[in-house]
Amino acid sequence: MKHKERYAQMRKALLGWFAENARDLPWRRTRDPYAIWVSEIMLQQTRVQAVVPYYERFLKRLPTIQTLARARIDTVLKLWEGLGYYSRARNLHRAAKEIVAQFDGHLPTTREELLTLPGVGRYTAGAIASIAFGRREPLVDGNVTRVLCRLFRIEGDSKDMTVQKRIWALAEELVPEGHAGQFNQAMMELGSELCHPRDPKCGDCPLSHVCEARRHREQSLFPTRVPKKQLPCYTVVVGVIYRKGRILIDKRKPEGLLGGLWEFPGGKKRRDESRAAALRREVREELAITIRVGPLLAVVDHAYSHFRVHIPAFECTSVSGEPRCIACDDFKWVRPRDLGRYAFPAANHRIIEILRSQKKRHS
Ligand code: SF4
Structure with a gap:
């Protein structure tokens, strides 16, 4: 099968599966870019179920970029208390002030402009641009990395720069025009709900027919595991x-x-x-x-x-x-x-x- 044809099949199967199986999450019920941005920052390094109550409380108290920009940092940190990685809250607050000062209070829509904001890296810029603004931008997180490494049997330490470059390039090739936000969310959902680090549920996976790791029965070998150093x-x-x-x-x-x-x-x-x-x-x-x-x-x-x-x-x-x-x-x-x-x-x-x-x- 030519790779273009294969990619088209993958997109269709994945989007169809997501339409049927997407979890009902509060940030999926809104098109408000600010709410999507807040959810994306909270979801970095944090489980979905832990984020939900924080997200709801945060938006109830600070429902707009303007209210966040005007809030005291103590208020923002109190709302974040227990979620960890507090630099995310401080950056969100600083970014809101910058958006009010430089972008007339509107979240910028392009990846390049989003990347100028504090706390917004390549993943978050891709997530906001595709999910909130429908732009054809890829994103790669831990779940997407695992799915792609298995689908394409990508060898090497997945945190290594060269391997990451390859993963981002594949994500970019795969993300479709017109459905970028849905596709990116579907990839993450697949990683979280079926393509588990251990015991992936390949029997339920919409991509099992094109998955190289599954074809070779090598799911457990991808992504390549690098022994963790003991933490001091x-x-x-x-x-x-x-x-x-x-x-x-x-x-x-x-x-x-x-x-x-x-x-x-x-x-x-x-x-x-x-x-x-x-x-x-x-x-x-x-x-x-x-x-x-x-x-x-x-x-x-x-x-x-x-x-x-x-x-x-x-x-x-x-x-x-x-x-x-x-x-x-x-x-x-x-x-x-x-x-x-x-x-x-x-x-x-x-x-x-x-x-x-x-x-x-x-x-
Ligand atoms: S077939 Fe299995 S290993 Fe391959 S992407 Fe699907 S869940 Fe992951």
């Missing part, structure tokens, strides 16, 4: 510091990992330090106060994309000094019941839950 693990000691019934929290600087979020003071333990000594030093360096370290409250283990953290949290009291922001952006003494008003990273959230459950037990 750091011990980060934190203090729940009390004074007159209030707890001290501080705000991270706006840049970098978890930027702009609130947290319990503390930091990385050095190899030759005890946990209590590390905590006293970190709090002194961060806020210029001296604390007394009390009992261990909780231990939380959390994994980020490139490292893991082991977090012992201690109950502490402030002994001397008035807090000053030395290595943070802001600080507050808050009542325990008000902690929920601030956006915290997931690991701190678990400490708050433990504080609440202890309070319930003691009351």
Whole structure:
């Protein structure tokens, strides 16, 4: 079969299957480019089911680009709290301001212009251009990569630049004029619903008749697996510091990992330090106060994309000094019941839950 004919068959079969089997998701019920953009940013690195309530809450509170651009970053981060990868929220906010300032409040429609916005890479530009504006633009994510590697038996590490180049070129060749958005969504849906990393459901797959990996019974060999490196693990000691019934929290600087979020003071333990000594030093360096370290409250283990953290949290009291922001952006003494008003990273959230459950037990 000539490849043009094969591609035409693939498109037809895939679009037919998608028309019958597409999941009913809130962002598929709208043509509003802003809503589609928000959904695409939330869906990066995050499962569909986890995104749905965040998406609905976000759009209810910030229904337009203008409302997002006017919102305070604290409001945006609070709406994002628990979804992780907070740079996505900060970039979305910055991009909304740029759209208002430079594009008259309308999301640009071309891939080139979309790529100028903070937080918009090749995938997101392709998704918005094709799904919201119907442009013939390809997109490649983890699901599309897996499907294409199997359909065409693409060898080599799929994260490698040369292999990625080949995958993008194939996606570009395949995406049809007039149905680009549906086709791109169908490819992702196929990867998520049938072409699973393990045990793909080839018997239900609309592309099984053209899938090279299936023909050779080599589905499990594609994409080629590269052994994962073990993630480094750091011990980060934190203090729940009390004074007159209030707890001290501080705000991270706006840049970098978890930027702009609130947290319990503390930091990385050095190899030759005890946990209590590390905590006293970190709090002194961060806020210029001296604390007394009390009992261990909780231990939380959390994994980020490139490292893991082991977090012992201690109950502490402030002994001397008035807090000053030395290595943070802001600080507050808050009542325990008000902690929920601030956006915290997931690991701190678990400490708050433990504080609440202890309070319930003691009351
Ligand atoms: S036939 Fe199987 S391996 Fe091939 S694309 Fe379909 S689900 Fe994936």
